[in-house]
Amino acid sequence: GAVVSQHPSWVICKSGTSVKIECRSLDFQATTMFWYRQFPKQSLMLMATSNEGSKATYEQGVEKDKFLINHASLTLSTLTVTSAHPEDSSFYICSVVRSGRNTIYFGEGSWLTVV
Amino acid sequence: RKEVEQDPGPFNVPEGATVAFNCTYSNSASQSFFWYRQDCRKEPKLLMSVYSSGNEDGRFTAQLNRASQYISLLIRDSKLSDSATYLCVVNPYTDKLIFGTGTRLQVFP
Numbered sequence: 001g002a003v004v005s006q007h008p009s010w011v012i013c014k015s016g017t018s019v020k021i022e023c024r025s026l027d028f029q030a031t032t033m034f035w036y037r038q039f040p041k042q043s044l045m046l047m048a049t050s051n052e053g054s055k056a057t058y059e060q061g062v063e064k065d066k067f068l069i070n071h072a073s074l075t076l077s078t079l080t081v082t083s084a085h086p087e088d089s090s091f092y093i094c095s096v097v098r099s100g101r102n103t104i105y106f107g108e109g110s111w112l113t114v115v
Numbered sequence: 116r117k118e119v120e121q122d123p124g125p126f127n128v129p130e131g132a133t134v135a136f137n138c139t140y141s142n143s144a145s146q147s148f149f150w151y152r153q154d155c156r157k158e159p160k161l162l163m164s165v166y167s168s169g170n171e172d173g174r175f176t177a178q179l180n181r182a183s184q185y186i187s188l189l190i191r192d193s194k195l196s197d198s199a200t201y202l203c204v205v206n207p208y209t210d211k212l213i214f215g216t217g218t219r220l221q222v223f224p
Contacts, residue, residue: 043216106158
């Protein structure tokens with residue numbers, strides 16, 4: 001079964017609204033989760049590292065005020081796209097690393113379409 | 116220079132063919148290397164890790180050349196179900212993954 005659950009799988013929202021995407025680690029506690037974005041025909045790009053109990057670490061060029069990350073528990077990280085615009089339409093995916101096993105698990109991904 | 120570079124393809128090959136993908140990485144301190152497979156509109160799935168000595172898993176063989184900072188994936192006896200995008204992934208530090216843009220493979224009957 002799935003080790004990482006991501007929700008929603010698909011979301012369509014109006015321009016200017018905010019959208020929240022959840023990433024849950026189902027089998028183990030995760031102090032660190034990663035958020036990626038993938039535009040059509042492009043590579044997955046790391047957006048930020050979500051750290052439980054502290055602020056997320058954002059990659060260069062990613063607006064932290066636009067992409068709010070909250071990692072309030074050891075099994076849940078959320079990504080909120082605030083004031084979404086059509087150019088934010090993309091595939092957003094989270095990943096979790098199982099420490100000690102050096103194994104990386106991905107969520108199923110979330111397709112965001114902003115109209 | 117991109118951290119991980121791949122030929123985007125597409126590679127169009129007939130069933131039964133052997134096909135090879137290449138990947139180069141820029142960070143010489145990188146520790147871990149992987150090949151992932153991504154089907155259209157789906158999350159990436161681990162195909163295989165890449166070890167210094169080279170490793171094989173059925174029809175798939177991965178090679179690593181640290182001196183040249185080069186990784187390869189060989190697929191023998193291609194199947195229709197192998198059609199996907201193959202991502203070269205490098206782990207330079209602290210669980211971060213750097214993805215190549217992927218190489219698209221289309222296997223035709």
